Amino acid sequence: MTIPTDTLQKNRLPQHIAIIMDGNGRWAKSKGKPRVFGHKKGVSAVREIVEACSEIGISYLTLYAFSTENWNRPQFEVNTLMTLLSTSLRKELKTFQENHVRLNTIGRLESLPEKAQKELREVTQKTKNNTGLTLTLALSYGGREEIVKVIQNISEKVVNNHLRTEEIDEKIINNHLYTFSLPDVDLMIRTSGEKRISNFLLWQLAYAELYFTDTLWPDFGKTDLLGAIINYQQRERRFGKISEQIEENND
Numbered sequence: 226m227t228i229p230t231d232t233l234q235k236n237r238l239p240q241h242i243a244i245i246m247d248g249n250g251r252w253a254k255s256k257g258k259p260r261v262f263g264h265k266k267g268v269s270a271v272r273e274i275v276e277a278c279s280e281i282g283i284s285y286l287t288l289y290a291f292s293t294e295n296w297n298r299p300q301f302e303v304n305t306l307m308t309l310l311s312t313s314l315r316k317e318l319k320t321f322q323e324n325h326v327r328l329n330t331i332g333r334l335e336s337l338p339e340k341a342q343k344e345l346r347e348v349t350q351k352t353k354n355n356t357g358l359t360l361t362l363a364l365s366y367g368g369r370e371e372i373v374k375v376i377q378n379i380s381e382k383v384v385n386n387h388l389r390t391e392e393i394d395e396k397i398i399n400n401h402l403y404t405f406s407l408p409d410v411d412l413m414i415r416t417s418g419e420k421r422i423s424n425f426l427l428w429q430l431a432y433a434e435l436y437f438t439d440t441l442w443p444d445f446g447k448t449d450l451l452g453a454i455i456n457y458q459q460r461e462r463r464f465g466k467i468s469e470q471i472e473e474n475n476d
């Protein structure tokens with residue numbers, strides 16, 4: 226069954242969708258294949274979701290591609306993921322240009338192999354004037370590490386008298402996050418049945434609607450994405466207010 230795109234309420238689209246792409250290993254295992262086979266299929270799912278977000282008119286998509294904790298996986302799997310990242314970036318440049326996608330990255334990029342860093346720099350540079358979807362890849366990313374870095378940077382400014390303690394507010398913190406140029410997340414999707422945040426965008430998810438599906442990432446396609454957005458559109462986002470106040474604002 227395919228859900229047509231026009232079933233969505235265009236005036237209530239999530240501006241920023243973030244996804245924890247989970248279940249590649251289990252998907253491969255269920256087919257009697259090695260884990261890396263699942264990651265390769267996972268790249269195809271990334272392509273389908275990027276194209277679908279562009280078509281629907283989503284402005285920001287952030288994908289958890291590699292966490293700070295993922296470095297602890299077997300060396301062979303880490304190496305394969307890094308190679309896959311470099312080759313996919315080169316191959317997908319065409320998809321990005323055709324869909325007017327602008328590539329962005331967050332995380333401790335200096336930990337990535339030089340080749341992957343180079344591909345990321347090149348594709349980011351080549352797509353920087355695109356005006357469609359902003360695709361952010363979280364790579365060697367950890368939410369706690371991001372917050373530690375923010376505190377270090379802000380403390381240094383205070384110590385050097387560039388900032389006063391009383392001036393520190395949410396806006397200042399936002400401006401020091403990796404995601405300084407992105408709006409808050411509206412909808413966070415996690416595939417594969419796990420119901421955890423796993424150190425992803427800890428600050429930015431404060432008011433996000435959370436959507437969990439049992440579908441494994443390699444099987445997650447446009448229909449699943451539309452299902453998640455329709456579910457999001459049925460929710461009432463109160464941001465701490467009461468229903469009546471929200472209804473008044475919509476009048």
Ligand code: FPP
Pocket residue numbers: 246247248249250251252264265267268271289290291295306307309310313442
């Ligand atoms: C989670 O599945 C997935 C990842 C850790 C990596 C996500 C990567 C991709 C979708 C490929 C594109 C990204 C890069 C970096 C090339 P899992 O391995 O944790 O699955 P499991 O929980 O079933 O073991």
